[in-house]
Each structure stands twice: as structure tokens, then as C-alpha cells.
Amino acid sequence: MAIDIKASNKDVVILGYDADGQHMDTALSLGLIDQKATLEDAASVDVVIIAVPVNASLKVIPRVLDIVKDDTLVFDVGSTKANICKVVSEHPNRRNFLAAHPIAGTEYSGPEAAIKGLYNGKTNIVCEVEKTAFKLQERAMEIFHDLGLRIRYMEPKAHDRHIAYVSHLSHISSFMLGKTVIEKEKNERDIFDMAGSGFESTVRLAKSSPAMWSPIFEQNKQNVIETLEEYIGNLQNFKELMESNDFEAIYKEMEDTNRIKEILKGITIKSS
Amino acid sequence: MAIDIKASNKDVVILGYDADGQHMDTALSLGLIDQKATLEDAASVDVVIIAVPVNASLKVIPRVLDIVKDDTLVFDVGSTKANICKVVSEHPNRRNFLAAHPIAGTEYSGPEAAIKGLYNGKTNIVCEVEKTAFKLQERAMEIFHDLGLRIRYMEPKAHDRHIAYVSHLSHISSFMLGKTVIEKEKNERDIFDMAGSGFESTVRLAKSSPAMWSPIFEQNKQNVIETLEEYIGNLQNFKELMESNDFEAIYKEMEDTNRIKEILKGITIKSS
Numbered sequence: 213m214a215i216d217i218k219a220s221n222k223d224v225v226i227l228g229y230d231a232d233g234q235h236m237d238t239a240l241s242l243g244l245i246d247q248k249a250t251l252e253d254a255a256s257v258d259v260v261i262i263a264v265p266v267n268a269s270l271k272v273i274p275r276v277l278d279i280v281k282d283d284t285l286v287f288d289v290g291s292t293k294a295n296i297c298k299v300v301s302e303h304p305n306r307r308n309f310l311a312a313h314p315i316a317g318t319e320y321s322g323p324e325a326a327i328k329g330l331y332n333g334k335t336n337i338v339c340e341v342e343k344t345a346f347k348l349q350e351r352a353m354e355i356f357h358d359l360g361l362r363i364r365y366m367e368p369k370a371h372d373r374h375i376a377y378v379s380h381l382s383h384i385s386s387f388m389l390g391k392t393v394i395e396k397e398k399n400e401r402d403i404f405d406m407a408g409s410g411f412e413s414t415v416r417l418a419k420s421s422p423a424m425w426s427p428i429f430e431q432n433k434q435n436v437i438e439t440l441e442e443y444i445g446n447l448q449n450f451k452e453l454m455e456s457n458d459f460e461a462i463y464k465e466m467e468d469t470n471r472i473k474e475i476l477k478g479i480t481i482k483s484s
Numbered sequence: 485m486a487i488d489i490k491a492s493n494k495d496v497v498i499l500g501y502d503a504d505g506q507h508m509d510t511a512l513s514l515g516l517i518d519q520k521a522t523l524e525d526a527a528s529v530d531v532v533i534i535a536v537p538v539n540a541s542l543k544v545i546p547r548v549l550d551i552v553k554d555d556t557l558v559f560d561v562g563s564t565k566a567n568i569c570k571v572v573s574e575h576p577n578r579r580n581f582l583a584a585h586p587i588a589g590t591e592y593s594g595p596e597a598a599i600k601g602l603y604n605g606k607t608n609i610v611c612e613v614e615k616t617a618f619k620l621q622e623r624a625m626e627i628f629h630d631l632g633l634r635i636r637y638m639e640p641k642a643h644d645r646h647i648a649y650v651s652h653l654s655h656i657s658s659f660m661l662g663k664t665v666i667e668k669e670k671n672e673r674d675i676f677d678m679a680g681s682g683f684e685s686t687v688r689l690a691k692s693s694p695a696m697w698s699p700i701f702e703q704n705k706q707n708v709i710e711t712l713e714e715y716i717g718n719l720q721n722f723k724e725l726m727e728s729n730d731f732e733a734i735y736k737e738m739e740d741t742n743r744i745k746e747i748l749k750g751i752t753i754k755s756s
Contacts, residue, residue, distance in 0.1 A: 315680040335677050364677050377665045378679040382686040388718040389657050390744040391737065392711065393649045395718075405607050405636050407650040408587040412748055413685045414654040419745045422738035430731045439664065440723045444716055446660040446667075451712045459702045465663065466694035472662040473691045476684055 213261060213289070213314075213359065214244045215328050220358040227253050231264075239323040254286075255279040259351070262288040267427035270299045277305040285348040287312045291375060292431035293339045293368040310352045311339040313371065314361055315379070319419040332360030337375075339368040376435035381443060383417045383425055384436070390418035485533060485561070485586075485631065486516045487600050492630040499525055503536075511595040526558075527551040531623070534560040539699035542571045549577040557620040559584045563647065564703035565611045565640040582624045583611040585643065586633055587651070591691040604632030609647075611640040648707035653715060655689045655697055656708070662690035 214226050228245030230236045239245045254260050254276045264272055269290050276286055277300065287310040290296060297311050316334040318325060336356050341349060356363060366374075393407075393415070429436050453461045486498050500517030502508045511517045526532050526548045536544055541562050548558055549572065559582040562568060569583050588606040590597060608628055613621060628635060638646075665679075665687070701708050725733045 315678060317680070317682075319682075334680070337678070374669070374678050377668050378683050381664065382661065382683045384719070384722060385657050385661050386686050387738055387741050388715060388722060389654065390741040391718050392653065392715045394741065394744065394747070396649050396711075396714065397646070405634075406587060406609070406646050407747075408589070408606070410589075410591075410689050411650045411654045413688050414658050415744055415748070416685050417682050418738075418741050419748070420738070422735045422742070425738060426731050426735040429726060429734060430729075433726055433729075437723055437726055439668075440719060440726075442668065443660060443664045444719050444723070446663050447656070447712060447716050447719070450656060450660060451709055451716070454701060454705055454709055454712075457702075457705075459698050462701060463694045463698040466659050466690075466692070466697060469659050469662040469666065469690050470694070472666065472687055475666070475679075476687070476691070 213263070213331070214239075215326055216331065216359050217355065219328070227257060229253065231268075235323050242323055242326070244323055244326055251275065252279065254284075255281070258284060259355070260284060260286040262286065263290075265424050265427040266290040266292045266296065266431045269296055273300055273309065274303055277303050277308055280305060280308055282308075283347070284308055285310065285351050287352055289314055291379065291428045293337070293371045295431050297340050297368040306343055307345040308348060310341070310344045310348065311368065312352070312356075313337040313339075313375070314356075314359070315375075319417055321421040321424060329360070334361055335364055336361035337364050337366050337371050339366055339371055341365055372432050373435050376432055376439045380428060380432060380436050381439040383420060384429075384440060385443065386415055386417035387420075390415045485535070485603070486511075487598055488603060488631050489627065491600070499529060501525065503540075507595055514595055514598070516595055516598055523547065524551065526556075527553065530556060531627070532556060532558040534558065535562075537696050537699045538562040538564045538568065538703045541568055545572055545581065546575055549575050549580055552577060552580055554580075555619070556580055557582065557623050559624055561586055563651065563700045565609070565643045567703050569612050569640040578615055579617040580620060582613070582616045582620065583640065584624070584628075585609040585611075585647070586628075586631070587647075591689055593693040593696060601632070606633055607636055608633035609636050609638050609643050611638055611643055613637055644704050645707050648704055648711045652700060652704060652708050653711040655692060656701075656712060657715065658687055658689035659692075662687045 218224060218226065226245045227247055227249035228236055228239050229249040229251055230239070236248045240248060260276050260280065262269055262272055262276065269288050273286065273288060273296065280286060286308050288296060289312055291313060293311050293313060300306050300309050314331050314334060314336040316330050318327070344352070353363070450462070450465060453465070486500070490496060490498060498517045499519055499521035500508055500511050501521040501523055502511070508520045512520060532548050532552065534541055534544055534548065541560050545558065545560060545568065552558060558580050560568060561584055563585060565583050565585060572578050572581050586603050586606060586608040588602050590599070616624070625635070722734070722737060725737070
């Protein structure tokens with residue numbers, strides 16, 4: 213995000229703060245940030261972007277709101293929104309805050325994972341926009357526009373319920389697929405040699421950061437458990453169809469699901 | 485395969501036969517084949533490549549072996565090997581046949597899905613090589629070499645057991661993920677707008693052909709059921725850890741599975 217903000221605003225000065233000092237040094241040496249900062253520097257800047265694990269957000273956002281100037285915009289980019297909106301709901305500076313979730317990223321994390329143009333054409337979910345001061349909404353929308361993000365407004369609870377299906381469940385299915393294969397294939401050479409690109413794409417998300425994802429599952433616990441129950445139920449049903457040799461039904465399960473093609477076509481058009 | 489064989493053997497004449505007449509016409513007009521054929525033409529050619537759903541292979545391979553010349557090589561490229569090797573084991577022309585599985589492909593099927601260089605750098609599992617006539621082994625290896633395939637020899641049962649984990653399970657996990665999300669998100673616009681590239685990669689294989697995959701699951705039933713049981717068990721365990729708020733254990737599950745990074749690095753180096 214820093215890369216792209218800099219690209220469209222040459223004069224901007226970006227301060228970076230991270231709990232991990234080495235990440236700050238790396239971000240500085242890569243030119244992602246102009247100078248290292250402390251959390252207290254939030255008191256003197258125009259915009260604060262909070263991109264930390266969602267459990268940390270619950271503490272960091274109120275602390276930042278405590279000290280910001282009256283006209284400072286604070287927004288977060290976390291993958292859960294209900295608890296975050298709740299924790300700031302009574303804060304005296306609630307109007308400085310905008311809850312956002314730009315749906316974009318890779319399985320990699322840390323400053324070396326930063327890539328240009330990540331947000332271009334992607335969707336940004338904005339929650340409770342009416343609770344943010346009008347002028348700060350405008351500033352946020354300018355930033356999002358420069359990044360190429362498309363905005364969609366949603367209630368925090370609806371966001372968390374939908375995102376459990378289209379993002380969080382994908383990560384668990386991928387992690388558990390990786391686990392199942394690793395457990396079985398103790399001789400890893402067999403995985404190397406036999407795993408084609410199909411395995412690679414389904415298991416890609418299993419490279420994701422536990423520090424980022426464990427708090428997401430915790431913050432969105434009820435919704436994620438519900439998606440897991442439905443997913444496990446569908447897998448169980450598939451297994452039972454196999455056990456009863458009902459391969460006509462197996463065929464139909466797959467045929468019905470093939471219309472994901474049309475749905476994915478929409479995603480691909482959007483992200484290109 | 486026809487594209488790449490032609491590219492390295494200018495004088496080769498490729499006859500194509502498909503149960504679907506329209507596919508034959510398309511293959512001809514795309515230049516994938518030089519002429520349309522019948523199954524009976526197998527009696528007069530040098531090499532027969534059998535690329536049909538694995539249940540059809542069980543009938544087609546013996547019929548082809550019935551009529552081929554003494555020095556004709558016949559090989560298949562199916563995703564299961566035990567039943568195929570069994571059905572030809574007593575055939576008088578068993579020595580004409582080589583059981584192969586080049587691990588490569590996309591989620592698309594039919595003649596329009598053909599792409600150049602698909603096999604370059606990929607692994608080809610060859611089963612029961614000792615049962616193929618030595619000269620025909622040599623001819624097969626020349627073809628595989630020209631395609632850029634790396635050979636790995638394996639017993640048919642070991643092939644089916646391993647491939648259930650590293651390929652067949654990926655397809656089921658992807659199909660059932662697609663099903664779970666489609667069932668929930670009846671308003672598809674929500675999927676369009678919220679699904680990022682993570683969902684897209686985990687659900688990609690759910691676009692695959694039911695006509696190809698249903699027979700694979702049938703042919704490899706026992707192994708696939710076993711992988712499904714282990715996968716479901718791991719998902720169930722993950723859900724229970726969430727229910728008991730043991731997010732330290734959740735973190736550790738993910739951290740342990742992160743070493744899939746190193747495994748995938750091997751795959752990527754291989755396929756590039």
C-alpha cells in the first residue's frame with residue numbers, strides 16, 4: 213500500500229512502525245517507508261493505516277485514536293470487521309476511524325512480500341461508513357481511488373459472515389490439505405515428484421502466516437465454525453456416495469459445482 | 485501431446501479418434517491431428533496413445549491390443565494405474581503396452597484446451613515397465629524425452645495410493661469448497677465482489693470435467709476414501725480446537741504445515 217501511495221503522491225512522507233524492529237529496518241532499506249516511527253508519532257500525522265493481526269488491532273486502534281489530531285484519518289485493513297467496529301464504537305474519536313478490508317494479498321507476509329499494484333481492480337469492503345467524519349471519508353476514498361480499489365459498503369456482521377465462506381474457509385481447506393498430505397507422505401521426495409500444479413494451487417494458501425491467520429479465525433470464530441461444519445458435511449456426503457458406489461451422484465455433484473467457472477470468470481475479469 | 489510430438493517430428497502423421505465426433509472435427513480444424521480415424525486404424529499405425537476417461541480405458545486398451553501390429557507401441561496416460569495394469573495383465577499383446585501417467589494438465593478439457601509445452605519438465609510415472617517389449621520401451625522413452633518428461637518408475641498400486649493424496653484429494657477438496665460456497669452464497673454477486681485470488685486458486689480445480697474425474701474416483705475408490713477420511717479428520721480436529729478456543733494449537737497446526745513451502749519450492753523449480 214505504501215508503494216502505491218508513494219507512486220501517486222510524490223511528496224508524501226511515509227513513517228513506518230512495526231512491533232518487529234527488523235521489519236522496520238527492512239522496510240526502510242527497501243524504500244517502502246521514509247523513516248522509522250513509534251506509535252506515538254500517530255499524534256502528528258495526517259493518515260494512519262493500521263495493518264496488524266486482527267487481535268492486535270483491537271488494542272492498537274483505540275490507542276491510536278486516543279492520540280490523533282482532530283482531522284487525522286485512521287483506517288484499518290483487517291480481514292474481520294465486527295469486533296473491530298465494536299471495540300471503537302464508544303471511542304470519543306470514533307469519527308476519525310474508517311473500517312476497511314481491501315480484499316487482496318498473497319500467501320507471503322513481511323516487508324519483502326510487498327508488491328506494486330496489488331490493489332488495482334480489487335474490492336475494498338468499507339463498514340459503518342456513516343460513523344466516519346465526512347471529510348475523512350472523502351480523504352479515504354481518494355486514497356482508495358488512487359490504489360485502484362472498488363468500494364463496496366457492508367455491515368460488519370454481514371462482512372464477517374460472507375468473508376468466512378469466500379476467504380477464511382479457503383485457508384483452512386488448504387492448510388488441512390497440506391497437513392493431510394505431509395502426514396501421509398513422510399518421504400517428501402514422493403510429493404516433489406508426483407505433485408502437479410493442481411496440488412500446488414489448492415495448497416498455496418497453506419504457506420500463509422499463522423500470526424496473521426490464527427487471530428482471524430479467533431475473531432470470526434462462530435462464522436468460521438459454521439462454514440467448516442458445512443464443508444465437512446459436504447465432504448462426508450461425497451465420501452458416502454463413493455462408499456455406496458453412486459458415481460452418478462458423484463458426477464452430478466461435480467457438474468453442479470462446475471458453474472463456479474462462471475463465478476470465477478467474474479473474478480478474473482475484475483482482477484485483470 | 486499431439487502438438488509437441490509434431491513440433492519435434494515434422495514428418496509424423498497424427499490420426500485422431502474420439503467418441504465425440506465434434507471433438508474430432510475441432511481437433512482437425514485446429515491442426516492438432518492430420519486426419520480423422522476409427523478405432524480400427526490402430527491396426528496400421530506405429531504408436532497408439534490412449535487418452536480417455538479411465539473407465540473407458542479398461543475397455544479401449546484391450547480392444548486396441550487385440551488388433552495392433554507386433555511392433556506397435558500402445559501407451560495410456562490415465563490418472564489411475566492398478567485396474568488398467570490388471571485388465572491387460574493376461575492379454576497376449578501385453579508386451580505392446582506401456583502404462584504411463586504424465587502428471588500434467590489444466591482444469592480444462594477437450595481439443596480447445598490443448599497447449600504447447602505442457603509436459604516440459606513434468607514427471608511421468610511409468611508402471612510395470614518390465615512387462616513392455618524392450619524395443620517399445622525405447623520408443624516410448626524417446627517420445628517422453630522429446631516431450632521433456634522426467635521418468636519415475638513405480639508399482640501400479642503404489643502409484644494409485646500416492647496419487648490419491650497429491651492429486652485426487654485436491655480435486656475433491658476444491659469441488660466441495662466450491663459447492664459449500666455456492667450453496668451459501670445464493671446471491672452470486674457477493675461471491676464476485678468478495679472472493680479474492682485466494683478463493684480462486686483453491687477452487688480452480690472445481691472447474692474440472694466430471695466425465696474425466698468421476699471414473700478416476702471410481703477406479704481409485706479405496707485410496708480416495710482413505711484420503712478423505714484423513715482430510716475430514718484433520719478438518720474436524722481443527723474445528724474442535726476452535727470450539728475449545730485453543731488458538732495456540734491452531735497456530736501450531738498452521739506453523740507445522742507451513743513447511744509445505746519447501747515442498748512446493750521443489751515443485752516450482754521442477755516445473756519452471
